[in-house]
Amino acid sequence: MKNYITTPIYYVNGEAHIGHAYTTFIADTLARHSRLVGNETYFLTGTDEHGQKIEEAAKKLEKPTQQFADEISATFKNLWDEFDISYDQFIRTTDPKHMQGVQAAFEKMVAKGDIYKDFYEGNYCVSCETFFPESQLMDGGCCPDCGRATTIVKEESYFFRLSKYEQPLMDYYEAHSDFILPKSRKNEVISFVKGGLHDLSVTRTSFTWGVPVPASLNDNKHVMYVWLDALMNYVTALGYGHDEAKMGFWPANTQLVGKDILRFHAIYWPAFLMSLDLPLPKRIGAHGWWTRDGEKMSKSKGNVVDPREVAHHYGVENLRYFMMREVPFGQDGDFSQRALIDRMNSDLSNDLGNLLNRVIGMSEKYSDFSIDSVNVLKYHTKEIEDAHAILGTLETYLNDLQFHRYLEELWKVFTIGNKAIEEHAPWVKIKEGRNEEALATVALVANLLAKASVMLHGVMPKTTATIADALGFEITTQNYQELIINKKLLQLFTIKKVPPLFPRVDEPLMQEAPKAMIEEAPKAPKEEKSLKTEAPSADGLIAIDQFFQTSLKIGMVVEAEEVPKSSKLLKLQVDLGEGTLRQIVAGIREHYSAESLIGTQVCVVANLKPAKLMGMVSEGMLLAAKDSDGLSLIRPEKPRVIGSVIG
Ligand code: MSP
Numbered sequence: 001m002k003n004y005i006t007t008p009i010y011y012v013n014g015e016a017h018i019g020h021a022y023t024t025f026i027a028d029t030l031a032r033h034s035r036l037v038g039n040e041t042y043f044l045t046g047t048d049e050h051g052q053k054i055e056e057a058a059k060k061l062e063k064p065t066q067q068f069a070d071e072i073s074a075t076f077k078n079l080w081d082e083f084d085i086s087y088d089q090f091i092r093t094t095d096p097k098h099m100q101g102v103q104a105a106f107e108k109m110v111a112k113g114d115i116y117k118d119f120y121e122g123n124y125c126v127s128c129e130t131f132f133p134e135s136q137l138m139d140g141g142c143c144p145d146c147g148r149a150t151t152i153v154k155e156e157s158y159f160f161r162l163s164k165y166e167q168p169l170m171d172y173y174e175a176h177s178d179f180i181l182p183k184s185r186k187n188e189v190i191s192f193v194k195g196g197l198h199d200l201s202v203t204r205t206s207f208t209w210g211v212p213v214p215a216s217l218n219d220n221k222h223v224m225y226v227w228l229d230a231l232m233n234y235v236t237a238l239g240y241g242h243d244e245a246k247m248g249f250w251p252a253n254t255q256l257v258g259k260d261i262l263r264f265h266a267i268y269w270p271a272f273l274m275s276l277d278l279p280l281p282k283r284i285g286a287h288g289w290w291t292r293d294g295e296k297m298s299k300s301k302g303n304v305v306d307p308r309e310v311a312h313h314y315g316v317e318n319l320r321y322f323m324m325r326e327v328p329f330g331q332d333g334d335f336s337q338r339a340l341i342d343r344m345n346s347d348l349s350n351d352l353g354n355l356l357n358r359v360i361g362m363s364e365k366y367s368d369f370s371i372d373s374v375n376v377l378k379y380h381t382k383e384i385e386d387a388h389a390i391l392g393t394l395e396t397y398l399n400d401l402q403f404h405r406y407l408e409e410l411w412k413v414f415t416i417g418n419k420a421i422e423e424h425a426p427w428v429k430i431k432e433g434r435n436e437e438a439l440a441t442v443a444l445v446a447n448l449l450a451k452a453s454v455m456l457h458g459v460m461p462k463t464t465a466t467i468a469d470a471l472g473f474e475i476t477t478q479n480y481q482e483l484i485i486n487k488k489l490l491q492l493f494t495i496k497k498v499p500p501l502f503p504r505v506d507e508p509l510m511q512e513a514p515k516a517m518i519e520e521a522p523k524a525p526k527e528e529k530s531l532k533t534e535a536p537s538a539d540g541l542i543a544i545d546q547f548f549q550t551s552l553k554i555g556m557v558v559e560a561e562e563v564p565k566s567s568k569l570l571k572l573q574v575d576l577g578e579g580t581l582r583q584i585v586a587g588i589r590e591h592y593s594a595e596s597l598i599g600t601q602v603c604v605v606a607n608l609k610p611a612k613l614m615g616m617v618s619e620g621m622l623l624a625a626k627d628s629d630g631l632s633l634i635r636p637e638k639p640r641v642i643g644s645v646i647g
Helices: 018-036 052-060 065-082 096-111 162-175 183-194 226-231 244-249 259-275 307-314 316-326 337-367 373-399 403-424 426-431 435-456 461-471 477-485 507-512 526-533
Strands: 002-006 040-048 089-092 115-125 130-132 151-160 254-258 283-287 290-292 370-372 492-494 552-562 570-575 581-586 601-605 611-613 616-618 624-627 630-633
Touching: 002 018, 002 244, 018 040, 018 065, 018 254, 018 283, 018 290, 018 307, 018 316, 018 477, 040 065, 052 065, 065 089, 065 307, 096 115, 096 226, 096 259, 151 259, 162 183, 162 259, 183 259, 226 259, 254 259, 259 283, 307 316, 307 337, 316 337, 316 403, 316 461, 337 370, 337 403, 337 426, 337 435, 337 461, 337 552, 370 373, 370 435, 373 403, 373 435, 403 426, 403 435, 426 435, 435 461, 435 477, 435 492, 552 581, 581 616
Parallel strands: 002 040, 002 254, 040 089, 254 283
Antiparallel strands: 115 130, 115 151, 370 492, 552 570, 552 601, 570 581, 611 616, 624 630
């Protein structure tokens, strides 16, 4: 199947911000997934370089307009290259081939009888490059979209017969219920069209920075309206009007836009295409805005988040994951560093990273890094079936552009893996000599990780390639077929140690982050505050409620390893019954071997602020007693349910 995916082309009046990155990440995810499943895929992005807005921005900087456009366009392209965006083409509207294509389209519209010459008088918003009828203006004649003052423009203009397409558009919306996604946006478009479509002024004489109308019109003072020019990029990129070699990719499968430009894409663009006798795209996906404190980001408000800075700080793939997981497609989302860190620590580090570390650790200990799936179905049919049931629903979410649901469901596969380890405790089975069962659980988890990585590839291409490398396979179309469609298991894994993929992010890193991203640190939990402020009384006694401010719990050591270059420290993964494991770095190596702790119960201080020891986060403390004879851990007299409260 051919699959053409586009982003809007970005104005070159300023550099990219997080909102632009969001659209591009989504398109890249769709394109990568599409290639993986074996579609012939074409992914287009680029820059929108004509119009009065760009001309004025260049003038302000006293730069030739083309030079200005070249410079800003390059910043977009460089950023996408830095972010490893897998576009097949980066189009620029100042490219002569594109301009030739736009002129060919204009000629065709003229031949069709859809273009006529008249006068236009109206209120024009330069920032939005749009005329607005009086009835739509806000107080003081301001633009209804951006709120800026409009100017009255009267000029000779060519018009496109948009009114002619009112009914055909309505018919199309009715017949194609998935044309506009999310579906909730469809009504908005329909009521706009129902309100009546005026013919559209599609040329200007008041400035020159645009595509001239075709020479055949013999009217060289007219340049084309920037939106006609810009929208045509989606087909000129495929060769429309010059070299039509790639036109086989039309119609596009998915055209992504922000909600502010949905009207142009869901009304003008389909009408232009109908005029050109070209089919309409399969779906227009309109996403919401990223905001700061509820306001749309914009340079003038000074509340823009620079995607390069965030990526530099937290990693581009973590940012991709966060943006797609955090906010349902179509809704606005406030960009918050804390929310990003929470996702990294909980979803990526705890759920995914830990699972991989456990597979690597257990395979090293129990089977010298080799894993065989031969007994997986003997012991874990249910887990494999559950995972396939989840994996089988994922494509639907992608088709509906429900990325947050896609990832939410995908994460359930990791939950199955984490649960299987906790329930089947391979370390206990090994101790009991039930090696076959223990190794089957490790192999189950390796398989779950392999399958989930394949489906996560579109969102986190490099990370999943590393996971695949650690598990000894590759993410390819063939493996997608085998692991996801044919539901096969990878027979033999040769595990490779990789450095932890998702080190937890702690408070200090947050404070180093770019200023625009820093939020107030969360208020310290009340109990912690009172612990610090309420000093013990003069006799050294504390009240009972002060004692209960310390959360003490029974935990089970699930994994333990020595910390390299430290004679004192052991790194433990402790189960406190919270669904995810806690990492605790404890100074007990001189008294306990790592091996001897696995599978034993300990008493944990569970509400300590995380701290770093030798660069590793520790999320709790073990209770122990020390005297001149040595140190011993405090343990329950009889094993207790994991997570039981001590006190
Ligand atoms: N040049 C036009 C598009 C022409 S497409 C034929 C344009 N460019 S833009 O640079 O202003 O915006 C490009 C995209 O970025 C739009 O989809 C817009 O919605 C999106 N975003 C701009 N600010 C945004 C946020 N704050 N959040 C999310 N997306 C935002 O419009």
